[in-house]
Amino acid sequence: MRSASLPVFPWDTLAEVTATARAHEGGIVDLSVGTPVDAVAPVIRDALAAASSAPGYPTTHGTAALRESVVAALQRRYGITGLTPAAVLPVIGTKELIAWLPTLLGLGAGDTVVVPELAYPTYEVGALMAGTAIVRADSLTQLGPSVPALIYLNSPSNPTGKVLGVDHLRKVVQWARERGVLVASDECYLGLGWDAAPVSVLHPDVCDGDHTGLLAVHSLSKTSSLAGYRAGFVTGDPAVVGELLAVRKHAGMMVPTPIQAAMVAALDDDAHEQDQRQRYARRREALLPALLSAGFTVDHSEAGLYLWATRGEPCRETVAWLAQRGILVAPGEFYGPRGASHVRVALTATDERVTAAVQRLG
Numbered sequence: 001m002r003s004a005s006l007p008v009f010p011w012d013t014l015a016e017v018t019a020t021a022r023a024h025e026g027g028i029v030d031l032s033v034g035t036p037v038d039a040v041a042p043v044i045r046d047a048l049a050a051a052s053s054a055p056g057y058p059t060t061h062g063t064a065a066l067r068e069s070v071v072a073a074l075q076r077r078y079g080i081t082g083l084t085p086a087a088v089l090p091v092i093g094t095k096e097l098i099a100w101l102p103t104l105l106g107l108g109a110g111d112t113v114v115v116p117e118l119a120y121p122t123y124e125v126g127a128l129m130a131g132t133a134i135v136r137a138d139s140l141t142q143l144g145p146s147v148p149a150l151i152y153l154n155s156p157s158n159p160t161g162k163v164l165g166v167d168h169l170r171k172v173v174q175w176a177r178e179r180g181v182l183v184a185s186d187e188c189y190l191g192l193g194w195d196a197a198p199v200s201v202l203h204p205d206v207c208d209g210d211h212t213g214l215l216a217v218h219s220l221s222k223t224s225s226l227a228g229y230r231a232g233f234v235t236g237d238p239a240v241v242g243e244l245l246a247v248r249k250h251a252g253m254m255v256p257t258p259i260q261a262a263m264v265a266a267l268d269d270d271a272h273e274q275d276q277r278q279r280y281a282r283r284r285e286a287l288l289p290a291l292l293s294a295g296f297t298v299d300h301s302e303a304g305l306y307l308w309a310t311r312g313e314p315c316r317e318t319v320a321w322l323a324q325r326g327i328l329v330a331p332g333e334f335y336g337p338r339g340a341s342h343v344r345v346a347l348t349a350t351d352e353r354v355t356a357a358v359q360r361l362g
Contacts, residue, residue, distance in 0.1 A: 010334040017323040024326025029357040032328045034346035036225040041272035051261035058257040060249045062090040069267040080202045082209045087238040090255040093230035094219040102130035112148040118335045156189040156303035159344040163196040169206045188219040195302035224266040283347045283354045290358040307345040325360040
């Protein structure tokens, strides 16, 4: 069975500490998975409803309106230039794309996928499903003379919140192009910079306006609270996007028409995105000092939706300590061996629940 070749689904290992946290007299404060909790903006919900009579099949490539909105939003919000609507492809949530990307690209035995040393687990799962080798590396020198097929970047990082600078990104792009290596940059948290300004791999300061060999993966799950809509997209090198489109047509990987209409509304409206950003900023401003006062050290965490915290002990002990206080977090070991003494604390809880966590930490 295919599942036997995959790791244990990490969240399934939290059943006991989840029960402990739920038993707290004030109820659980769930800062583990990072699922959005705030209401979807009315402008998005109205667009979804208006498009709800959609009896026909959607196209895999998405509507022209959606692809044009993506191009406009990326330029307006993040300074990305040089994209064309043809080089945009909607996906059924970015986890789906990441899980299937090596397979869609035709990678397999004999190929290598490089993932960050601390990384979103689905990068590794996608490589395992395709049967490729996996290397964890944060620097090019760790790769030596090898020539991988695919390198994942993730800035701001999940789980650490670390931001890769322009110089680092430029070096990766140059190195990859010299060797014909595809770079896939997971930029789901790009709009959530706090103490640093994240930059896309497609930004002209990074790639000089040339998107050859580059993919950028974007999600509306966090910035627009659309995790339940499964609304994401990939863009970049037109040839690579075209290949993904050709394969996905055969596989029936289509974003529903009403969801595409909702995505257009989300991409065209910056006000709701800024409102959501302010909510996360407010929660971060409450949780960060509370963790520090409780004896934690918070590393990186200059951007994104998480605080990467440690008490200098095995992460499962920290998870249990917090669960006794009704707070559930993610063990750092979920994201790689280097996370063995950290926990990931999400900012995705209501203001009331964040206030409860702050009180309990105090």
